[in-house]
Amino acid sequence: MKGYGMIDVNKPGWLEKERPVAGPMDAIVRPIAVAPCSSDTHAMHGGSGRIQNRILGHEAVGEVVEVGNLVKNFHPGDIVVVPCCTPNWTEKAMQKRGSNNAHDIGMMKSFKFLSSKDGVFAEFFHVNQADSNLVLLPENVSVDAALMTVDMMSTGFYGVEMADVQFGDTVVVFGIGPVGLMAVAGAALRGAGRIIAIGTRPNCVALAKEYGATDIVSYKEGDVVEQILKMEGQVDCVIIAGGNAQSMNQALSITKPNGTIANVNFYDASEQFEIPTYLWGLGMSDITIRGGFCPGGAYRVEKMLRLISAGRVHPEKLLNYSFEGFEKIEEAFKVMDEKPKDLIKPVVHIKW
Numbered sequence: 001m002k003g004y005g006m007i008d009v010n011k012p013g014w015l016e017k018e019r020p021v022a023g024p025m026d027a028i029v030r031p032i033a034v035a036p037c038s039s040d041t042h043a044m045h046g047g048s049g050r051i052q053n054r055i056l057g058h059e060a061v062g063e064v065v066e067v068g069n070l071v072k073n074f075h076p077g078d079i080v081v082v083p084c085c086t087p088n089w090t091e092k093a094m095q096k097r098g099s100n101n102a103h104d105i106g107m108m109k110s111f112k113f114l115s116s117k118d119g120v121f122a123e124f125f126h127v128n129q130a131d132s133n134l135v136l137l138p139e140n141v142s143v144d145a146a147l148m149t150v151d152m153m154s155t156g157f158y159g160v161e162m163a164d165v166q167f168g169d170t171v172v173v174f175g176i177g178p179v180g181l182m183a184v185a186g187a188a189l190r191g192a193g194r195i196i197a198i199g200t201r202p203n204c205v206a207l208a209k210e211y212g213a214t215d216i217v218s219y220k221e222g223d224v225v226e227q228i229l230k231m232e233g234q235v236d237c238v239i240i241a242g243g244n245a246q247s248m249n250q251a252l253s254i255t256k257p258n259g260t261i262a263n264v265n266f267y268d269a270s271e272q273f274e275i276p277t278y279l280w281g282l283g284m285s286d287i288t289i290r291g292g293f294c295p296g297g298a299y300r301v302e303k304m305l306r307l308i309s310a311g312r313v314h315p316e317k318l319l320n321y322s323f324e325g326f327e328k329i330e331e332a333f334k335v336m337d338e339k340p341k342d343l344i345k346p347v348v349h350i351k352w
Contacts, residue, residue, distance in 0.1 A: 003055035003122030004329045009046040012333065015055055017118060020126035024070040027130035029062035029082060031120050033143045034329065035319070035347050036336035037151060038177075039266065043114055044337070047268060051114075056333075057121035058084040058113035059151050061143050063352075064134075071130045079137040081305065082120065084151040085110040085296025086133040110296045121329050135298045141308050144347060148178075148315035149304035152345065155264050155294040156182025156241065157304070160190055162262035162290040163237040167191035170235040172228060172254060173213075175242015176204045178318045178345045179264060181211055183239045185313050188212025194232065198224055199242075203342055207317060225253045235259065245271040248289075252279040255287050263291035321346035 001019045006012050022028050040056045042048065064078040074080065087094050087110040113119035117126065127133055137146050156179045165171055171192045173183045176199035187195050188211060197213040199205055205216050217227050228235070238251040240263040251261045252275065280287060294300075307313050321343060323332045332346040 001123040003118060004333065005053075005055040005057070005119065005121060006044045006051060008052050009050050010044065012044050012330075014330070015053060017055065017122070019124050020118070022066050022068045022126065023128070024068040025129050025131070026068045027064050027071060027074055027080075027127045027134060028066040028124050029060070029080060029120075029127055029134075030065050030124055030352060031060045031062045031122070031350055032079070032352075033061045033147050033347060033349050034120050035059040035147055035345060036329070036333045038336065039114065040119075040333065041337040042266065047266075048114065054114075055118035055122045055125075056114070057119035057329075058111070059147060060120035060125070061137060061147050062120070062125075064130075065124065067130060073131045074134055074136075081135040081137055081146045081301055082127060082150060083133060083135075083154070083296050083298065083301045084113065085294065086112055086128050087296045089129055089132045089297070108293055111293065121333075123326070132298055133296070135301045135305065138305055138309050141305055142316055143349075144316040144319050145308050145314065146305060147347065148182075148318055148345075149301050149308070151294065152178040152318060153182045153185075153304050153313070153315045154300060155179050156184075157186040158292065158294045159183045159239040159241060159262045159264040160186035162264075162292060163187075163239050163260045165190040165192050165237050168193040169237055170194040170196070170232055171237045171239065172196045172198065172235050172251075174198050174238065174240045174247050174251065175265065176201075176208045176213075177242055180239075180241035181207055181318060181344070182315060183241050183264070184208050184213050185211040185315075187237075187239070189307070189312060192237075196228060196232065196235070201341065203320065204344060207344070210317070211313075225250050228254050237262070240265045244268075245273050248273055249275060249279055252287065257281060258286045260288045260290065263289070264294070318345040319347045320344045323348045324351075326350045
């Protein structure tokens, strides 16, 4: 079969691979819509170590073409939503932590499409433990909306969950790319009183406001910490969905004692956190700092889809570059890598 990914670091291209085989609990899926992600381009540039001959992609809606003999809930022809993280639910670590921990046998190891096997930019891809890691596409949810649940919405909402946003809280969201925009939407659904989003791209700013941002802060207009402290003072929660290692110090500067900072930003291995002790109240501020990767599995994505079905959130609005055809994965990937100024998120629709 054919797939698109990385031949080597900084060398993307098409690969020829053996078609994957389903184990007794697994499924083989053919993609009908995929979305390149910055994690894919980050990996291609060596951000996840030297990966060779790996098909990339971890955001997909697809059609089941084969299931193992122990799979109960899915059959060939089913249209399914595929979470980006597909844990091995029989691992002891998963039994201890439950579905809120995506790391079954080591950090980020449930992110199998990148860390340990070929991804979804292929004619066929493998999903382990299908009954626990696939979700049927609801009739009243579009393919594009469903596609955004598997990573962007799930990750942005996880930032909101880690930040423990409560009714009436003031929340700051660093970065309003697709994950940050979903964090804005999630904070609004959680009942945040004031949502301050940090970003500059006009289309992202407009969508942030539509999703519930009450204020926009631009780094082009001065120091963002000074701007926020002037307009609000310190805030209850900060969600970091963009920036660099210095964003943590900015977050500490604007967070109240007993507040919470949640990080869903993927930093480069070359960066270092250097936190002056006074920013954390000499260790006495009771500010909670959490960071994590979005949970995996079917249960979580089902909840995301339920919100869409009820009309409470519209994540399909993130998709503003559209491509048609399997071969267009290459072009969509390059767009994601080059990031034109108006890009939010690309999608590739595939007809077989």
